[in-house]
Amino acid sequence: MTEIRHIVFDIGRVLIHYDPNIPFSRLIPDAEERKWFFDNVCTHDWNIEQDRGRTWQEAEALLIAEHPDHAENIRNFRRYWHDMVPHAYDDSVAIMVGLIESGHDVTMLTNFATDTLAEARKRFDFLERPRGVTISGEVGMIKPDRGIYDHHVAAFGLEPSATLFIDDSPRNVDGAKAAGWQAVLFTDAKTLQADLQRLGIKS
Template identity: 35%
Template sequence: MAVPLIMQNIIVFDFGGVLFDWNPDYLYRELIANDAERAFFLEQVCNPAWNIEQDRGRSFAEAIAIKSAEFPHYAEQIAAFYQRWPETLRGLLPEGMALYERLKAAGYPIFGLTNWSAETFPYAWEKYPFLHEIQNIVVSGHEKVIKPDPAIYHIMYQRICAHYPDTLAEQIIFIDDSALNAEGARQVGWHGIHHRSAEQTEQTLLAMGLSF
């Protein structure tokens, strides 16, 4: 049931790098001991450009097949990206979570907008109950579109309006550790904060007039 918007602003959190400590290096330190080889693997094989396509909705089966054909000698390590994916997620970032908790306690409506594979997000949903407190979460892998495509911000806006029909774009504050994604939010009329640290983001929010 739609309810009136009580607070002036709505907070939308990105997850990785803001609330979650995710890094493939955590896994590949165990699989590839040599620093130079591991750097090559994460820059040229299972690299961000490859991984973001899973966030866009490509299946891991297809992704692994593509890379294994290109780098057959790394087939085992490529397959591990999905098979041992939980080892890439170290846990929560305490400072980011403290900021989240303070904003939630102050009564600000909180939503989530994340570039995340539909195949791995269920792990986080099961292991991290705080996600169930968030009013709505847009997962790129479910929507087949990733930040900073304007379409995914519009999807999030529609979800927000389902809860708070009178929301204006300028009421929405988006916190993301990617400068590109924060700028994408600004392009659709939101306030985009490039999250470099919880302290800096807090100071930005306070300067904007939020009270928490």
């Protein structure tokens, strides 16, 4: 395998925690009702389009037209987004910062709406440490689409075969591999550290 010269981190559920249930367990206390809401109203497929660049105003209007009785909680999804990201994963952040400080080329590639990532970067200053970030909401593509990996390579001058991608989604890891990258699935910091050691990367 090609020696790794570039390391690319995902953000959500790799560096910072994300869980919509945190505010909605308060807003919709009944677990079955809350599950129905996420399965039928503010779904993953609806939310991912904001990661692709759709505005929250457009997204909310679309759902409120379909589910007018749930208008308040549809708006609450963005309104209480900050509660969905309560903390960083300090052990993962320590690995990333260690890699940067030991001279490794580190960037980030994330499925994120532009406004919520801007908010996250104000709250979590370590997100400013890498050389840069590709934000799906800015480029209009989402992982695991091949185009976003190729865009990141071009934007940051990476060699795909010498690039390691770290993501918590098997589909996104497979997408990176299909684009010619090396990639590992993130489950926890201890496993990531072992993966890096196995690949000969020292932080």
